[in-house]
Amino acid sequence: MAEVHVIGQIVGASGFPDHSLFCKWGINTGGAWKILAGLREGQTQVDNPQNHEAAFFGHPIDIHFATKGIQGWPRIHFQVWHQDQFGRNELYGYGFCHIPTSPGTHEIDCPTWRPTGSFMETVSQHFLGGGPQLKNPDLIYSGADRYRLHTIAMGKVHLRLGVILRNFDKFGIEC
Amino acid sequence: MASSSVFLLMVSGQIETAEFPEYDNIYCRYCFTHGPDWLITSGLEEGITQITKKSRDERQMFVWNFPLDVTFKSTNCYGWPQIVVHAYGLDSFGTDVVRGYGVTHVPITPGRHTIRVPMFVPESSSLLQKVTSWFLGRRPEYVDPRVVAQGEGREVTRVKSQGFLTISFNVLMKDMKKLGYDIQPSDVLNPIMPENVGMATTGMSEA
Numbered sequence: 001m002a003e004v005h006v007i008g009q010i011v012g013a014s015g016f017p018d019h020s021l022f023c024k025w026g027i028n029t030g031g032a033w034k035i036l037a038g039l040r041e042g043q044t045q046v047d048n049p050q051n052h053e054a055a056f057f058g059h060p061i062d063i064h065f066a067t068k069g070i071q072g073w074p075r076i077h078f079q080v081w082h083q084d085q086f087g088r089n090e091l092y093g094y095g096f097c098h099i100p101t102s103p104g105t106h107e108i109d110c111p112t113w114r115p116t117g118s119f120m121e122t123v124s125q126h127f128l129g130g131g132p133q134l135k136n137p138d139l140i141y142s143g144a145d146r147y148r149l150h151t152i153a154m155g156k157v158h159l160r161l162g163v164i165l166r167n168f169d170k171f172g173i174e175c
Numbered sequence: 176m177a178s179s180s181v182f183l184l185m186v187s188g189q190i191e192t193a194e195f196p197e198y199d200n201i202y203c204r205y206c207f208t209h210g211p212d213w214l215i216t217s218g219l220e221e222g223i224t225q226i227t228k229k230s231r232d233e234r235q236m237f238v239w240n241f242p243l244d245v246t247f248k249s250t251n252c253y254g255w256p257q258i259v260v261h262a263y264g265l266d267s268f269g270t271d272v273v274r275g276y277g278v279t280h281v282p283i284t285p286g287r288h289t290i291r292v293p294m295f296v297p298e299s300s301s302l303l304q305k306v307t308s309w310f311l312g313r314r315p316e317y318v319d320p321r322v323v324a325q326g327e328g329r330e331v332t333r334v335k336s337q338g339f340l341t342i343s344f345n346v347l348m349k350d351m352k353k354l355g356y357d358i359q360p361s362d363v364l365n366p367i368m369p370e371n372v373g374m375a376t377t378g379m380s381e382a
Contacts, residue, residue, distance in 0.1 A: 047334050
């Protein structure tokens, strides 16, 4: 079987309305893929930066995949949350990106979005906080049922991912 | 037999500079962490730099110019080495206070890489601890700095990021391609393919 190593870091997040952030992440693959070692999902620390425009997590990722096919190439998805001074959490954004298919080091900026409600919901969110969330988080990385969903742009999640492929050329995969 | 499936990773470089706008008199410790299949064959796993003042100009920069030189060997890319850096400074009473923890992987591609590592300090988990740490002048610290290189159990920590550290790496590998690993993209016209690609994993041709 061919193998893929994903080695890197969730570096941080920027462009959000406030910077006291943390991030939940997970990896989703097709059926032919198997994780031999490493964590499939996790949550970063909460960063409350002193004087920066961005939050930094420095969250290590090290996953070893084995695969029987290239369909369903792994992708990583995020939920960025904001934590206020009372420890209350509020959703700030969803996003996903594919693990790069070419070996080497990649700097990735993953854009995020969040659902918006009706006008009245937006007003009440402005005063009270909270806001709509996805009932089914699969929507973060699927394109099937996105229509009719109203969203708004949020910030970006910054990743530094290294990809090492093994034995792909033995099976004729050009990478 | 063991030697046929081993690859080497040589890392040299330096802890170059740091930016901590609010502090002065800082030194830095580093240690490498790695997975269970990895071994250091030469070089130092841990080190400690000199204490430096920041430059008295508009750059406000700390310079260490501290050498790193270490060679790893492994049979598996999982657990790729990471460098954990933790900076300490002397406060006005002359005691050591932690100014930041940071972590980054050793680059996985050969060549020269410069990485700017964000540095953060853990925060007290309760108001009472915040007050007592202010009176005693002791900031919260990690018992083992290597926890910043782990992905598990981080959701319970709250940190404050302050400052950056710049590390440059020069990376070389041996026998990665022989073991079937691709670490750089090849193009179709010039595939990187020595004759013995995949020999170590088929198990049929040798043994």
